[in-house]
Amino acid sequence: MFDLDLRSRKPIYEQLVEKFKELIIKEVLQADEKLPSVRTLARQMTINPNTIQKAYRELETQGYIYSVKGKGSFVQVSDDAVNxxxxxxxxxxxxxxxxxxxxxxxxxxxxxxxxxxxxxxxxxxxxxx
Amino acid sequence: MFDLDLRSRKPIYEQLVEKFKELIIKEVLQADEKLPSVRTLARQMTINPNTIQKAYRELETQGYIYSVKGKGSFVQVSDDAVNxxxxxxxxxxxxxxxxxxxxxxxxxxxxxxxxxxxxxxxxxxxxxx
DNA sequence: TAACTGTATTAGTATCCTTAGTACAGTTAA
DNA sequence: TTAACTGTACTAAGGATACTAATACAGTTA
CATH class of the missing domain: 1.20.5 (Single alpha-helices involved in coiled-coils or other helix-helix interfaces)
Structure with missing residues (x-):
């Protein structure tokens, strides 16, 4: 999906947050579009699912995505009031x-x-x- | 000289760097003006001199101050080429x-x-x- | 010489990051 | 209903990094 620098001093989950934010801001990922599941993305990038989850949680906190148990994580519609x-x-x-x-x-x-x-x-x- | 939040997750030395940069940028501290010595400032704020030194070193790396052994640390004249x-x-x-x-x-x-x-x-x- | 200045080194502690394993809960399709 | 998917929570352990502290060394000044 994109490149990470595993040897960087910048944490992996932070790099993930930045990459996703960029994709969402530039509308490469569009509103309500489904993100890869934490397990799928973890397998693809050979990193731990917990690391993906940490990134997703941060993105949710910042209002960029929303998650539904059992369904997945999706791009949040930008809402000026919320953010x-x-x-x-x-x-x-x-x-x-x-x-x-x-x-x-x-x-x-x-x-x-x-x-x-x-x-x-x-x-x-x-x-x- | 200014307030620090010792309980913040943001390191003390980083807070110091930000404060000094702000003072230098706003020209409250002017070119070649002497900064407080690492020990004096450390005593005033009841923190370790090494923490002050770390902040000063970072400011020197970023080109905001220069230090002379035995004399002190001083505000660097802004040089577009250097920075x-x-x-x-x-x-x-x-x-x-x-x-x-x-x-x-x-x-x-x-x-x-x-x-x-x-x-x-x-x-x-x-x-x- | 005494008292100041910056600087370097070492060490201990704390915090953060990542991984791993396990478990629980909701959704979906066969 | 069952199987396989989804997110979520929790604990534990290891490693790496960051922060702070203590000490010693070196240059300046009066």
Whole structure:
């Protein structure tokens, strides 16, 4: 499904969370689409099912997926009201990172260009990579 | 000098790095200004000098301060050429965070407003808090 | 020389990550 | 109903990493 760096200092489950978030944000995985089961994905990547479950639980906490016992895990429809807490966190991160970027010599225009690129990468694609 | 949360899961030295970066970016601490010695600050905050040193080393690695054996640690003059590596890291973080913010419902205008606020908070202040 | 400064090394502790095994509960299709 | 799938919970163990502490060394300054 995607590549992981098992030798990275970054935990496997965190890498999984990031990968899935990226796929969901870019709508490669669409609303209500079924994710691979924890056991199936664990077998495919030869890692422990508990590690997958930990990633899925984190994704559920952050509001990106929902799970139904006996059925599976699915992509959550983005709901602005639900994710208010996550929005606050991102806003704080953005504020700090923007300050640092400006301090390191990045210009307002360059940051605005990043926003533009992000906007395009979100809606504007089909099933290609 | 500032508050730390000793019970936080976030390591003390990381909190120190963030605080100092903020002070340097906002120019509360100015170029070549002397930072408190590792032992003095450690005594003030009743934590181990090594923890302060670890924070200072990290700040030095990121190009925010420089240290001279026997003299002390001082705020580094921001040099766009030197910090290119840090700039790359920030750019990647910004790209991911902007995508997530947009997905969670933040608008381009709101993000641009954050940029504006960051610009104002950097240059526009004296010694007040 | 005395008192300050940063730095390096070692060691103990704590925490986190991953794996493994087991068990329970809900869903689905034969 | 049964079999095979799904998510979920729990415990235990091992290893790796991170954090903090204590000590010693080295340079600066008055």
């Amino acid at each position: 208010q807490e996550e929005l606050m966190k991102i806003k704080e991160k953005l504020t700090a990172d923007i300050s640092e970027a400006l301090y390191l010599g990045m210009t307002r225009t360059e940051i605005e260009q990043l926003i533009k690129e992000a906007e395009e990468s979100i809606g504007g694609q089909k099933t290609n990579d | 290119q590596e840090e700039l790359m890291k920030i750019k990647e973080k910004l790209t991911a965070d902007i995508s997530e913010a947009l997905y969670l419902g933040m608008t381009r205008t709101e993000i641009e407003q954050l940029i504006k606020e960051a610009e104002e908070s950097i240059g526009g202040q004296k010694t007040n808090d």
